[in-house]
Structure formats: C-alpha cells, structure tokens
Amino acid sequence: MIGSRLERLLGVRVREVQDLGMNHRWRLHRAVLADGRPVFVKSGKVGALFAAEAAGLRWLGEAGAVPVPQVLAVDEETLVLPWLESEPATAPAAERFGRELAALHAAGAESFGASWPGFIAELPMDNTPGSSWPSWYAERRVLPFLRAAVDRGGLSKDDARLVERVVERIEALAGPAEPPSRIHGDCWSGNVLWAGGRGWLVDPAAHGGHRETDLAMLALFGAPFLDRILAAYQEVSPLADGWRARVPLHQLHPLLVHVVLFGRGYRSAVVEAARAALAAG
Template sequence: MTGLAETVLSLLGAGIARSRPLHGGDLSEVQLLDLTDGRRVVAKTGPLVAAEATMLRAVRDAGAPAPEVLGVSGQLLLMEALEETAAGEAGWRALGHSLRQLHAACGPHYGWAEDYAFGGVAIPNAPLESWPDFWARRRLLADPGALPRDLRQRVAALCLRLPELLPAAPPAALLHGDLWSGNVLFSGPEAYLIDPACYWGHGEVDLAMLHLFGAPPAAFHGAYGALEPGHAARRPIYQLWPALVHLRLFGSGYRSMVEARLKVLGF
C-alpha cells in the first residue's frame, strides 16, 4: 500500500484516505480510492496498463465516452471514477450512438501500434493491408499450436475461404476490441467504454462480440443505425475469435461455443 500511496501522491498530489477492491481482469487488480482532497479515482494495476491508457485516450479522442486517464506510472493506471447505474433504454441508446461514433474514426491499416493480450492469450496486432488476411493471421490462426488439432484443421480450412466470405477492404474503424456488456459502464445518460483492447478493423467485429452472450435491445440497434448487407452471415466468423479465446483461457467448457460457430459456417 505504501508504494501505491506514494505513486498516487506523486501523480495526483493527494493521499489515499480509503480504498476498496473492484472487479478486475485476469492480469489486473482494480481498486476504488477515496483521496484526501475529496476526489474518487480508480486505480488499476497490471502489466498492460500503459497500453490500456493509450487505448482509452484513443476512444475519447474519437468522441466516444470512456473514463479519463488521470495518470500512469509503471504498472499503475489512475482513472476517473464513474457512478454505475442500471442499463435502461436510454443507456443502450447512448451505447449505440457511442459505438457508431467510435467506428467513424478510421485508421491507415488493420491492426494497432503494439500487441496486446487477454490473460495468457497473446493478441498480435502487426498491421496488414488485407482484412481477410488480418483476420486469419492475426486472429483465428494467430497461434495455431494452441488449438486442439481437429479444431485447428477446421479453422485453417475456414481461413482459406475468408477472401470469399469477408470484405477485402472495409473501413479500418477504431474497435473497442472486447465489447461484451461487462465492458460497458452505464452511468446516468451515458454509456462508457471500459477495458478496451483497441485496434483498427471492421466495425462488425464489435457488434458480433456484443451479441455473443445475448442480444442488445432495439434501442441500441436504432441508435447505431443500419448495418451492411451480409452482416448476419459474417457474424459467426467474427464471433469465432472470442470463442477461441474463451476456449484457451477457460478450457473445454467453451468448446461448444467454438463448434457452434464452425458448424453454422459449414466447417
């Protein structure tokens, strides 16, 4: 605690009056801090917090709500604390607007300036010019040796078909990269994007992830706007990546999620 207190004091000019744990990720610890000057901040520690800070700033620069980064030092990230509220219709509508705003920001290529990770699963982001190539090489087959042999063969067969199944060069939208409902913080009239894993890619990737564990309500869809023709056929291709991540992180209980996507795609 002494090290944390000293770092907070050096970054924010105030001490810690109280702290309590908040839920965090696989490689991070998150705390809510009450400071001696009356402010409340969130402190997150982990090996990738500097990369996360860069992503949060990118989200805010795109005009989408995200917690403000207050300071970064070593493995400590300090962010503004937000009051969480229930996810009502207005909040989902706000998320639709926010996500459309995020996806309106476009980059020069597919990928990101640095690699990232979900727990022990590396996420390579080295830029590529072809979107089907990126989805195959940087996502579905980024680490083929980590997959069971039978699944690896089926995924490889799918990847050979990706040039026919995915657009060659969709706009390189700014993606949240891990957009499930747990990574949205509803606060008053806003929907804040938290715990990003950003990169430039096809905007449908975020929408597919948001539908992986349940469908968002009509208010979200109305606010986000019309989707591109063929989006429903592409969705299982984009959902296959987080399904594979869950299989690798959490074990065979998620094999059925992978199998279901491969089956609907005919592999």
C-alpha cells in the same frame, strides 16, 4: 503500498484505498483522494499491458463519440481512471450508445492493427498493421489463438482443422471490403459501463478493425437492449448486406480467446461458430 504509489503518480494525498479483489492478473481498487474524488485503480506486474490499455482509451477518446474514462495516471504497475458509478441500462441510453458507437467506428483508423502492443485480458495480441481485414484477422487474431487453444488442450486437431477451413475461405466469408474502423476490440457487455445515461467503453483491446467485430461481441454474451443498440447504429451507419450471417465469423476470435483462458468449456461454442461461419458462406 498502493496508496503511496498513487500519491507519487497523482501528486495528491490518498485518503483511503479499498481492495476490490483480483481480475485476471491484476488487482482492482477503489481509492478516495484528499479532495474527495474517487478513482478506479488497477495494479499488478503486467509489463506493457496497462500502457497498452491507456493508449487504447486515449485513442478511442480522440474520436469524441462513445465516452471513455480519462487516463489519470499509468505506469508499468498501475492504471488510474476516474470512478464511474454504474447504473442499470435503459432503452434511451442503449439507443444513444448505438449512435455513438457508429460515430466511433466512423472515426476510422490508419490501418488494421495499431501502433501499440495488443492485449485481450492478459493475453498478448499481434497488432502489426495490415491493409486487408480478412488476411489480417486470420493471421493476427484467429490462427495464433487457435494454435494456443490446441497447445493447451482446449481444442482437438479435428477442431483445429474445422477452424482452418474458415481461414482458408475467409476472403469469401468476410463480406464486402470496408476501411479500417476505430473499434474497442473486446466489446462484450461487461465492457460497456452504463453511467449518466450513457454507455461508457472500458477495458479496451482497441485497434483498427472491422466494425462488425464490436457488434458481434455485443451479441456474444447478450448486451442489454441489443435490438435498440443495433437499430440506432443502423440509423447512423447502415451495415452491409449479410452482416448478421457474418456474426459467427467475428465471434470466432473471442471464443478462441475464451478457450485459451478457460479451457474446453468453450470448445463447443468455437465449433458451432466455425460451422456457422462456413454455412453462411
């Protein structure tokens, strides 16, 4: 079935399809076209999710900075991208990625948010545009996922109150005001694919946001050669004073996402990030 759908979308014969298993609510496939080209395919009944991912990839690609896969085809049940042969990260590739990530962020955005629906994994996010990052981040990212985490039993009311204290002080905790950056939005190490001596961005939750968010996400689960990435980034686009102390603030949203997706196992990380964000202020 997936083969015939691909043939309809791409207008070429599909030689073979390999099932790579499930990821969240969709299946992954590697398909080989009649001309020998391999492609990467996501399939599933996910509503607007694939269209949002495609819009984010195209928008990131317009910057001509960090490479992103070309969208070959998309509909409500399928997303088709070129197949990238991954390789181990290297220090030179990490440094290049840091410079290119700085250039991507510098491409900017019209506002905080985006004109397409937001998703992180299978969870919807409110991308309604805003002009102030602290209030936008609190209202569109932190509070909705805090409520969901409490509703699903991942956080207690006392935990929620701690996070709410961060929200109450967010104007003071957010650091110097910056214009909207063009960010990946879910830039943990698993969403940076190393191929051809470069870091490619995949699986975006792209929107106009704060550039420190992408860097905090890279640190959250340990990107390879992170020190090289950050040093190269700083050479191109120096970060505002105090940025390291603000890392927990930017990690608070993705950690809340993990509580919603995976439960109380991430509760202590949320509490620690909230406490660290408050202490930094």
